[in-house]
Amino acid sequence: MLCRIALLLCLSLTGVYARAQTALDPALIERVRQLAETAARATAPPGTRVVVETGALDPRLRLAPCRQVQPYLPPGMRAWGRSRIGLRCVDGSVRWNVTLPVRVAVIGQVVVAAGPLPAGVNLSQEQLALADTDIAAEAGAVFTDPAQLIGRSLARPVGAAEALRAPDLKSRQWFAAGETVQVRAVGAGFAVSSVAQALGPGFEGQLVRVRFDSGRVASGRAVGERQVELLL
Structure with a gap:
């Protein structure tokens, strides 16, 4: 009985220790944030503001202790909207490689709908406005000048204050x-x-x-x- 209790206690402590490895160091989180921000700024339009929110690792992960963790942007992954930053152990008894979820917002002043607009409407100056919007929240190019959209037709309904994007417009x-x-x-x-x-x-x-x-x-x-x- 004593052996069984000791074994259970050991397993419990091991689980607590393993879970502790999923709690990332604040300095590493800051490096992740800076990496995502730098990558986003490389493609963000001038005059925009980049904001990065980091998520958390899967709590089910059991990562071995690591003396040096290297953050990196996975190949083919874009630091834009909901994305992921890779973390790999480069100095430890066990080399591991995981990804951390991030949300990259790119805030800029773009053309939005001044009110709800139905599909098929021909856009006029009165139906358009400028507002700060997260242009990375959805796919599709945005517009910074209302004159670019006057006379264009909408391919789908657009809600009030919603950014107008290239896929929202009918092809001319x-x-x-x-x-x-x-x-x-x-x-x-x-x-x-x-x-x-x-x-x-x-x-x-x-x-x-x-x-x-x-x-x-x-x-x-x-x-x-x-x-x-x-x-x-």
Whole structure:
């Protein structure tokens, strides 16, 4: 009986000690915060403010003691919105590698809806306003100038004070099939312009096929009013 009690006490203390390893040192938390902030600022628009909130490790983790933990941004992971920062033990009896959840907010003044807007509405100056918003909270490019949106149509409803993002807008049709378009071919250190006939409608940012006078057919991206860009 005494042996069983001693064993249970030992296991209990081991569990407490292991759980203690999931409590990160404040200095390490600050290094994580600085890493995420630096990475976010590299892609954040000028004039924005970056705020990083760190989460906690999974309490079920049982990490071995480590003398040096190195924070890093995992490959393919972006310090934007809800993300994760890697933590790896580089000096310890057991090398381990885990990730810590973080939330990266990028606060900036962008165009928002002045009130609730239904899908299909053509935007006017009175329906738009500027407000500080977390542009990293959702996917999609934001706008800083209301003039960029006047006359555009909404593809979905937008709530009051909600930031307007590129996916919220209907794609503009720059030209119709059969129209003559200006084609600009862009390569390394050069650009050549020509004219061609559009073989399909040109919707903003989408690929469209064009035929040149020589009969050659190429695909490019509709970038403006009767304008197509070919990337070589």
